[in-house]
Amino acid sequence: MSDVVTVRGFVASEVKTILTEQGWPVASFRLGSTERRYDRTKSQWVDAGTNWYSVSMFRGLAQNASCSVVKGERVIVTGKLKLRQWVNGERRGIAPEIDAEAVGHDLFWGTAKFKRTTHTFE
Amino acid sequence: MSDVVTVRGFVASEVKTILTEQGWPVASFRLGSTERRYDRTKSQWVDAGTNWYSVSMFRGLAQNASCSVVKGERVIVTGKLKLRQWVNGERRGIAPEIDAEAVGHDLFWGTAKFKRTTHTFE
């Protein structure tokens, strides 16, 4: 019963990559997805709020994304939504995250050249 | 570019209904969706975190849900995910919400008798 989402949005940070103790790459970036709705009063499309996510990627996807995804680009992300609850002293809150199954540049907004890779850790 | 989700979960509050100034019903309830994952060490399925949402319903759906959905029941909800940002003095946070397009009892967990309704405000 995972909550799966597909989100189209813009990359709002550089991709940050770390290695786990096992030597596997884990990468993440900040994703913003802005809803558009038609305003009848203005007779034009307007922004109607932005959803912010932290996108987490693992192993091959992490490595490929860190070579490919740049701040400001448009992407499609599909994966499990996790609304993590955090506590820090007296403060607490919710950190929305997508554990990405796949990430790709959104060709609605531009062109891309693809190059297949092979990773030995998978 | 709305972020659409389908969530299976349990109803964690009674359904609360209000009327707008126009006389349209708006209803909401709290929804919990718990991920299950297989723990190889224990050789059994274990809970792996719960996503909490406020589910919002409008007009006919609001009215029908308020007559049908009871705390503790299992439901399917599909709609737009909104990660609303709130500010209250110095504190601020994120309130995950689903603007429901449809809600239904999850027949994986039980049986249901359905009865069609007509609403004049739609």
Added chain:
Amino acid sequence: MSDVVTVRGFVASEVKTILTEQGWPVASFRLGSTERRYDRTKSQWVDAGTNWYSVSMFRGLAQNASCSVVKGERVIVTGKLKLRQWVNGERRGIAPEIDAEAVGHDLFWGTAKFKRTTHTFE
């Protein structure tokens, strides 16, 4: 890499139930989902094609659905899309199917009374 869909539609056949050799119920019904689009020429919403599916359900969901779902009712179905290819002599074609994870009455269209069940075969 399953192709998951959530479909809102109408039940176009009675629910048919069989028992497997192991004694597990398997049920199915025909589901139609009609797209609506706004016709600017007519200034009204019009039908824009219907997707037809065979919905398959297993075990507890099969048993509950067979007691609950009636031809003509409105439902939400979420599950794996399978575009099965069939061959019959010289003829062949595609049979779209949804292996349902969950099914529920669509409360946009009516009210429902839910009753929890327990099944021993799960």
Added chain:
Amino acid sequence: MSDVVTVRGFVASEVKTILTEQGWPVASFRLGSTERRYDRTKSQWVDAGTNWYSVSMFRGLAQNASCSVVKGERVIVTGKLKLRQWVNGERRGIAPEIDAEAVGHDLFWGTAKFKRTTHTFE
């Protein structure tokens, strides 16, 4: 009530592009999505059927995809599922199609360089 899907798969044809009478590009390619399931008998993952789609793209997305997507590549596609019914003399059948909202290379499988474009017809 459109049936929206997100599909990860492989491009099984070249991208074919035509221009409408209005001069807008329309492009399409064949997409295969193979389900994988774990076979306990063999203790390994095996293929469990392939869903085949025709993916349709319009305007800017059509133009960008025709410059970017090559037969054999891995992609993510999200859009409206249409199970079109065709008749040809005495024969008839179903042609599954995705009216793509977005298409992107699947970075699980490789790297990509993205370049933003501007199209005047949008």
